[in-house]
Amino acid sequence: MxxxxxxxxxxxxxxxxxxxxxxxxxxxxxxxxxxxxxxxxxxxxxxxxxxxxxxxxxxxxxxxxxxxxxxxxxxxxxLKNRIDLALITEGTASISAIREMLHKHMIPRERSIMGAILLAEGQMNPSSVQGFEKAVMEEQAKRIRKCRSVEDAARTLLGIGFGLTPSGDDFILGSVGLMQLTGRSTENLRPLISGYNNAFSRTMLLDGLDGYFPQPLLEVLQALDSGNNPDDKIVALERIGHTSGFDMVAGMYYTAANFLH
Incomplete structure (x- = not known):
């Protein structure tokens, strides 16, 4: 055995x-x-x-x-040595405080959706990016500006980018995590996610809808919920994949900003 x-x-x-x-x-x-x-x-x-x-x-x-x-x-x-990855919240997290803590980590990363979020908010000069990456970022930003809800963003951004699993799934997972953290319903996303063709992404996101998250993302959410400094946890999250962790941070940030507006 x-x-x-x-x-x-x-x-x-x-x-x-x-x-x-x-x-x-x-x-x-x-x-x-x-x-x-x-x-x-x-x-x-x-x-x-x-x-x-x-x-x-x-x-x-x-x-x-x-x-x-x-x-x-x-x-x-x-199966032994089980680790419970369920998000348990205290329910006292401040959306504005969360947004501020995440904002300082919104530094554009090559091929990450972070750049598109900042461009849509008028916080980035697109001339700093060139070629196909610039075209993708501008298309993402254009779509983001038209979104009126997190659900809109999830539908609009899926598949527009460089990822293979598909592009946008990590951004959506970050959004789902922030929604769960702040007690917002995520059920409007279930039909969309259940219809994903990519089984790996579908599993990860359905787990998120049920309140279970990858360990590095869970640790960021728990730090944000407790009010503890999340910087070290966010840096650890950003080490996942080429842009996966950065896109999760972008999803959390976008969702917090969306709720504030």
Whole structure:
């Protein structure tokens, strides 16, 4: 039985999982509408991921859960060392204070939607960006200016950008996190998210609608809720992917600003 170092898995999915994507250090198994990510020793802990101590991950082709045991065609693993990634709030967070804490981290990053948010607010000179990236940023900013709600932004920005999973999903996850933090309903986003073709993004965002978030984003939300200085947590979040963490910060910032206006 392989050792599970940690997992944020909310509950094991049913049925048999098949390969959605694989690399040397991770495998995504698709179980119907949901995806479970199996990681080798390290990686992003989410409510749909399992971190194992094994080099056999690249050989996995199928998986199935029997209670707390994961059976694959390469090994079995007992689910233990669970970490609860549910957002529990005190409900006292100030929207204006949150916006100010996030604003100082809104520094344009190559290919991040941060630039488009600042451009839409008149806080950025587009001449500092060139070529195709400038065209994408200006199109994003144009769409943002027309949005009247977070739901509008989620629908409008999805797929407009450089990401592959699809572009805009990290921005939407940040928005969902801020909405959950401040007690706003996210149910208007459920039909949109449930219809995503990308199973990985759909799983991550549906978890967010239920109040479960990747560990680095959860730690930022908890710091914002408590009023503690979130700077170190935000910097850690921004290290995720090329622009994923930056886009989550942009989603939180945009949502806080939207509620204030």
């Amino acid at each position: 392989i050792e599970v170092l940690k997992t944020g898995l909310r509950k094991p999915p049913t049925g048999s999982g098949s390969i959605l994507h694989r690399s040397l250090r991770a495998v995504n198994l698709e179980f119907g509408e949901r995806v479970v990510t199996i990681l080798n020793r390290s990686g992003l802990l989410t409510s749909s991921s399992i971190v194992l101590d094994t080099d056999k991950i690249p050989s996995i082709t199928t998986g199935e859960f029997d209670g707390d045991i994961l059976h694959t065609d390469s090994f079995d693993a007992l």
